[in-house]
Amino acid sequence: MERVHNFNAGPAVLPEEVLREAQADLFNYKGMGLSVMEMSHRSKEYQAIIDETHATVKRIYGLGDDYDVLFLQGGASMQFLMVPLNFAFEGKEVNYINTGQWSKKAIAEAKKIGKNVHVAATSEDRNFAYIPKTWKLSDNPAYLHITTNNTIFGTEWKKDPDIPAGIPLIADMSSNFMSKPIEVKKYDLIYAGAQKNVGPAGAVVVIIKKSLLEKANPGLPTMLDYNTHAKKGSMFNTPPCWTIYMIGLVLKWVESFGGLAMVEKNNIAKADYIYKVIDESNGFYKGTVDKEDRSLMNITFRMESEELEALFISEAKKQGMIGLKGHRDVGGCRASTYNSLPLPAAKALSEFMREFQKKNG
Numbered sequence: 439m440e441r442v443h444n445f446n447a448g449p450a451v452l453p454e455e456v457l458r459e460a461q462a463d464l465f466n467y468k469g470m471g472l473s474v475m476e477m478s479h480r481s482k483e484y485q486a487i488i489d490e491t492h493a494t495v496k497r498i499y500g501l502g503d504d505y506d507v508l509f510l511q512g513g514a515s516m517q518f519l520m521v522p523l524n525f526a527f528e529g530k531e532v533n534y535i536n537t538g539q540w541s542k543k544a545i546a547e548a549k550k551i552g553k554n555v556h557v558a559a560t561s562e563d564r565n566f567a568y569i570p571k572t573w574k575l576s577d578n579p580a581y582l583h584i585t586t587n588n589t590i591f592g593t594e595w596k597k598d599p600d601i602p603a604g605i606p607l608i609a610d611m612s613s614n615f616m617s618k619p620i621e622v623k624k625y626d627l628i629y630a631g632a633q634k635n636v637g638p639a640g641a642v643v644v645i646i647k648k649s650l651l652e653k654a655n656p657g658l659p660t661m662l663d664y665n666t667h668a669k670k671g672s673m674f675n676t677p678p679c680w681t682i683y684m685i686g687l688v689l690k691w692v693e694s695f696g697g698l699a700m701v702e703k704n705n706i707a708k709a710d711y712i713y714k715v716i717d718e719s720n721g722f723y724k725g726t727v728d729k730e731d732r733s734l735m736n737i738t739f740r741m742e743s744e745e746l747e748a749l750f751i752s753e754a755k756k757q758g759m760i761g762l763k764g765h766r767d768v769g770g771c772r773a774s775t776y777n778s779l780p781l782p783a784a785k786a787l788s789e790f791m792r793e794f795q796k797k798n799g
Contacts, residue, residue, distance in 0.1 A: 443783035446761030447589050447736060447774045448613070449633040456687045456778075474683045479676050487679075488672065491686035495643065498692060499622045506651065508644040508664065509672040509682050514540070514612045517629045517642060518547035520662050521583065521608055524654040525627075526553040530580035535573055535599070536560035538588040539767060540610060558582065566591040568728040573599070581606040581626070587614035589634075590765040592738030592772065593731045598624045606650055614735050615643065616692060617777055618702035626650045632681060634735070635777045636688050640681035692777065701777050702734075708775045708784035709734045715791045722795045726770065740770040747771055750794055757790055759783075 444451040467474050470483060477484050488509070495507045510516070521544070526532045531554045534545050538561075548555050559573035566588065575582065582601055586609050587594045594614060598621060601607060606626035615630035622628065626647045633639035644664070651668055660666050666674050672682075695701055713732060716723040716739055726738045741747050747770060751762050764770035775784055 440758070443759040443786055444761055444779070445759060445773045445775070445783075445787070447634075447765070447772060448631070449639045450635070450774060450776050451778045452638070452684075453688060453691045453778045454780075456684070456691050459687055460684060475680045477679065479673060479679050484679060487683050487686060488677065491682055491689065492672075494686060494689040494693070495645065498616065498689060498698060499620075499645070501622060501645070504648055505622070506646050506648055506668050508646065508667050509677055509685070510642045510644055510667060511640070511678055512642065513639075514610055514629060514631045514642060515543065515547075517610065517644070518544040519551065520664065521581075521627065521629075522548040522553045523551060523658060523662055524664050525581055525606065525608070525650065527580050527653070527655065530554070530578045531556040531576035533558045533575050533579045533582045535570060535582070535584045536562060537569060537585055537593060538566040538591045539765075540588065540590075540612070541583075541585045544583060544585070544610065561593075566593065567726060567731075569593050569595055569731045575601065575605070579605050581608050583608045583610070585610045587611070587617075587733055587735050589613045589736045589772075589774070590738075590768055591727060592725075592733045592736045593727045594733035594735065596731070606647075613776075614733070616689070616698065616701070617705055617735060619698040632685055634774075636692075637685035638681055640678040641685065643685065688778070704781060705734045705775065705777065708779060708781055709737060711784045711788040712737050712773055712775070712791070715788045715795075719791075719795055719799075722799045723791065726768075735774060735776055737773045737775060738764060738768075738770060739772075744769065746798060749798070753794060754787070754790060757786075759787055759790065762787075 464473055492507050522532050532548050533556045535558050545555055556576035558575050559570035561568050561570055607624060608627040609625055611628050612631040613634045616635050628645040630643050632641045651664055654664055716725050724740045754762050762771050762773055764772045773787060
């Protein structure tokens with residue numbers, strides 16, 4: 439069976455080269471007579487895997503010893519809790535810019551544990567169809583938290599927010615992590631669920647400035663303390679061994695692709711195929727967000743009726759294109775064009791969209 443064009447929002451498409459390498463190593467990893475899934479995480483062979491994955495993250499982003507990289511469990515949803523638990527300091531307010539469902543969940547977790555939350559800006563007034571261009575921080579902010587890409591609503595930050603020096607900038611980058619060059623040094627903490635751009639589900643990549651790590655609140659529950667994991671090289675307890683191995687393979691694929699500059703160029707080309715069809719459809723396809731804030735990762739659009747959208751999704755599936763149904767909270771259609779989606783898949787979707795309009799417009 440040929441592989442489908444996979445537009446799922448996550449878990450998402452993985453590079454074919456990575457899947458084939460993992461397949462070759464699945465039963466007998468590098469002649470060891472066992473799989474990575476069976477390997478002791480205390481073995482020197484597994485230590486080499488996690489060390490290289492750690493080093494590759496740093497290499498791609500050009501990070502020095504002032505940053506640490508962690509591989510944690512619990513998804514980005516656990517980070518919604520860990521961030522305020524560790525860094526909502528006494529007498530300070532935690533600041534959030536609310537740009538959609540995941541921002542709202544992060545805000546809710548901070549409130550649940552009694553932190554003083556300040557929403558510095560929100561785009562909820564227009565159903566999250568844009569990224570706020572201005573914001574007002576609280577008087578004594580502990581940090582500012584943003585969600586750099588919104589899988590549900592289809593918006594993306596195009597530039598890093600400028601905030602006063604000394605205020606930590608924290609970002610949930612789950613759905614556009616490693617999709618383009620960024621100035622990592624503007625951020626004190628970045629976290630990203632692996633299952634969008636850098637691997638299968640089961641791990642979160644955390645990039646954290648050591649100077650922030652040193653300030654973490656004391657006396658926290660062991661597993662919710664970033665220092666617990668930093669001091670043990672992400673192996674305080676058994677890590678998600680297979681997922682970290684797969685992340686390592688995907689990151690090496692990113693390097694072989696030409697690094698983040700080439701990845702971004704390819705992502706722009708993929709998104710352009712689809713957005714061009716939307717813009718030239720005379721309203722048959724209706725984009726749901728402001729053009730200047732359109733995501734390169736999650737392309738969202740509507741049609742004149744839910745029945746037509748259902749037909750679109752059904753007909754696309756017959757053509758080998760899956761994952762085009764919008765998130766259950768908002769409906770509509772969504773094409774996720776993460777790093778690993780091949781360019782021909784985006785081109786095929788654009789051609790299908792034009793044909794579908796001809797037949798049903």
